[in-house]
Amino acid sequence: xxAGVYVGxxxxxxxxxxNKLAGKWLDMSDYDSYDDFIAAxxxxxxxxxxxxxxxxxxxxxxxxxxxxKQLVKGSQVDPQAWDxxxxxSEGLTCVLAAWGNYDSDLxxxxxxxxxRKSYIGSYDSEPGDYVYDFLEEILKALPGSVDPKTGELYxxx
Numbered sequence: 001x002x003a004g005v006y007v008g009x010x011x012x013x014x015x016x017x018x019n020k021l022a023g024k025w026l027d028m029s030d031y032d033s034y035d036d037f038i039a040a041x042x043x044x045x046x047x048x049x050x051x052x053x054x055x056x057x058x059x060x061x062x063x064x065x066x067x068x069k070q071l072v073k074g075s076q077v078d079p080q081a082w083d084x085x086x087x088x089s090e091g092l093t094c095v096l097a098a099w100g101n102y103d104s105d106l107x108x109x110x111x112x113x114x115x116r117k118s119y120i121g122s123y124d125s126e127p128g129d130y131v132y133d134f135l136e137e138i139l140k141a142l143p144g145s146v147d148p149k150t151g152e153l154y155x156x157x
Contacts, residue, residue: 001085003028003068004059005077007041009051023056028072034079063089066096070104083108091115 008023024044031037038053045051054075060068064084071078087095087108094115095108106114146153 001029001064002059002061003064003081003085005055005072006057007044008054008056009045009048010054010075011048011052012045013054013056023054025059028077028081029085031082033082034077037077063092067092067099067108070099080108087112 004025004027006023006025012022026037026040026044028037031040041053042051045053052075055072055077056074058068058072067084068081071081071084084092084095091112095111096115097118098106098111098115
C-alpha cells in the first residue's frame with residue numbers, strides 16, 4: 001500500500017527558497033514505525049538544527065485514504081498510521097465504519113474492536129448471504145420462530 005507524504009520544513013518554506021516546496025516524497029509504509037519515519041525526515045533535513053516538519057502534500061492509496069486523511073495533517077503525523085498499515089481490507093472497513101458511526105476519537109485499535117463487534121458482512125461478498133445469515137440469527141432468538149428451511153421451531157418458550 002502506498003502512503004506518500006511530501007516532507008518539507010516550515011523554515012525552508014518561510015525563507016522563500018526558489019522552490020518553496022524544498023523537500024521530498026516519502027512513502028510512510030516503507031518505514032517500520034513512526035520513529036523510523038521521523039528519523040528519515042530528520043536525515044532528509046539534516047541541514048537544519050531542529051527542523052519543524054511540514055507535510056505539504058499527500059498521496060494515499062484509495063483503500064487507506066479515508067483513514068490516513070484523519071491521521072496525517074500539516075505538521076503532524078499520528079503514530080497510529082502504522083496501525084493502519086497492519087490492517088487487511090476487512091479491518092480497514094471496520095475502523096472506517098467505527099469512526100463514521102461511533103466515535104472518531106477512538107484509536108485505530110479501539111475502532112477496529114468496535115467495528116468488528118458490529119460487522120456482519122460485506123456487500124460485495126456473496127450479495128445477500130450475510131444478510132440472510134444475520135436475519136436467521138435474529139429469528140432464532142425470537143420465541144416461537146420457525147426455521148424457514150425445515151419448518152421446525154427454533155425456540156418453544
